[in-house]
Amino acid sequence: MDKKMKYGDLKLEIDVDEKNVIGVIKSNKFGTTKSEEEVIKEAIENPIDSARLKELVHEGETVCIVVPDVTRAWQRTDKYLPKLVEEINAGGVKDEDIIFLSATGTHRSQTEEEHEKILGKELSKRFKIIDHDCLDKNNLVYLGKTTYGTPVSINKIALSCNHIVITGGIVYHFLVGFSGGKKTILPGIASYESVMANHAMSLSKNFGGGTYETVRCGNIENNPIHIDMLQAASFVKPDFMFNVVVDKDGAIVGAVAGNYISAHAKGRKMIDEKDGVNISRKSDITIASAGGYPKDINLYQSIKIMINAREATKDNGTIVILAECRDGLGGDAEMQSMFLNFDTSEERERDLREKYSISKYAGYYFCEGADKFNVILVSSLDPKLVKRTNIKLVKTIEEALELVYKTNSKDATITLMPEAANTLPKLI
Structure with a gap:
């Protein structure tokens, strides 16, 4: 049994008894014999529940292509956007009638260099990107409310075009279940108020309840954030979607195109096949690594370990997290306040x-995890940064295991998660 796990630039040997290990959770093999170009081409030419994009658009019409921002560079937009533009041009639409709008959500505006990274060198010579501004009320159009009461205001530029094409990538997401699809509309090109109203449903209805039970990775059933986003997208009705699936090395191994609801459903199945790992039972102890640097560069980036490791661990069980965190807590001041001020x-x-934000929620979720589980963090973090939480900070895996067996018997069951940032345990 390979019991080595990455930690920063190192590989640590996890010295536990193999007879107690009930599972080693790794991504499933999801290979393809096709090149990235073939994967992209096949998806564009075989859309799901939709005509081809070149048949949907016509000469003289305007097309808004909504693209992710630079924080989603892993989606390899520079690889597939040229193919989408070719398809739109084939439908008779000229370059001057194509607008690129970046779905920045509540993120900052971007630099020219970042825009070039999104478009790629060749498209950058032909097109400019407009960054969505969620606070610019003059460039937002109010469309109505969802059944959850979320006010839906959407970017005016997108709504003024004859066609809206949404792009992006699909991975597990700790709020909406899966990224991609309708998420490009809300939060992508929605108002700040729309985004906050939607994301605030990640908390239970009543104070003291903490996180909402069905708001979690890989789940859309009775997930109010997912359903609310779908309703928001129904005001816009994007004409066409193109989303990619990438492997752990960043290669595009899958793509879906066409109807933004049914094509996304197929993409979700791909993610479950690749990163969803069925387990028959939860363990007393879960030892989890993000996968080394840069995935464990700071604690904010390491939130994915906590999210996924919780799914493999019994209630009140022990979670050992390997995350070097050479850059400290990471995130912004609001995220850090969850650790430092309460x-x-x-x-x-x-x-x-009182004032919801995604970054604060991420910090809250990590701290809540340390209240619900016995969390031991192996890290180079300054102990002062987590002293107001229930996180037990140690410097070595040996110290961590010593703590583990103070509260667990030598026969306690163990799950190892060497790729915890990318793998979601699913109890069957």
Whole structure:
């Protein structure tokens, strides 16, 4: 049994008894014999529940292509956008009638260099990118409310075009279940108020309840954030979607195109086949690594370990997280405040409800995890940064295991997650 796990630039040997290990969770093999170009071409030419894009658009019409921002560079937009433009041109639409709008959501505006990274060198010579501004009320159009009461205001530029094409990539997402698809509309090109109203549903309806039970990775069933986003997208009705699936090395191994609902459903199945790992039972102890640097560059990036490891661990069980965090807590001041300024989950939850933000929620989720589980963090972090939480910080895996067996018997069951940032355990 390979019991080595990455930690920063190192590989650590996890010295546990193999007879106690009930599972080693790794991504499933999801290879393809096709090149990236073939994967992209096949998806564009065989859309799901839709005519081809070149048949949907016509000469004299305007097309808005909504693209991810640079924080989603892993989606390899520079690889597939040229193919989409070719398809649109084939439908008779001229370059001057194509607009690129970046779905920045609540993120900052981007530099010219970042725009070039999104478009690629060749397209950058032909097109410019407009960054969505969620706070620019003059460039937003109010369309109505969802059944959850979320006010839906969407970028005016997109709505003024004859056609809207949404692009991106699909991975597990800790709020909406899966990224991609309708997420390009809300939060991508929606108002700040729309985004906050939607994301605030990640908390239970009543104070003290913490996170909403069905708001989690890989789940869309009764997930209010997913359903609310779908309703928001129904005001816009994007004409066409193109989303990619990438492997752990960043190569495009899958793509879906066509109807933004049914094509996304097929993409979700790909993600489950690749990164969803069925387990028959949860363990007393889960030892999890993000996969080394840069995935464990800071604690904010390591949130994915906590999200996925919780799914493999019994209630009140022990989670050992290997995350070097050479750059400290990471995230922004709001995320860091969850660690630095509060002593209890109730205090954190109250602050989060008063002024919700995604970054604060990420910090809250990590701290909440340390209240629900026995969390031991192997890290180079300054202990002062987590002293107001229930996270137990140690410097070595040996120290961590010593703590583990103070509260667990030598026969306690163990799950190893060497790729915890990318793999989601699914109890069957």
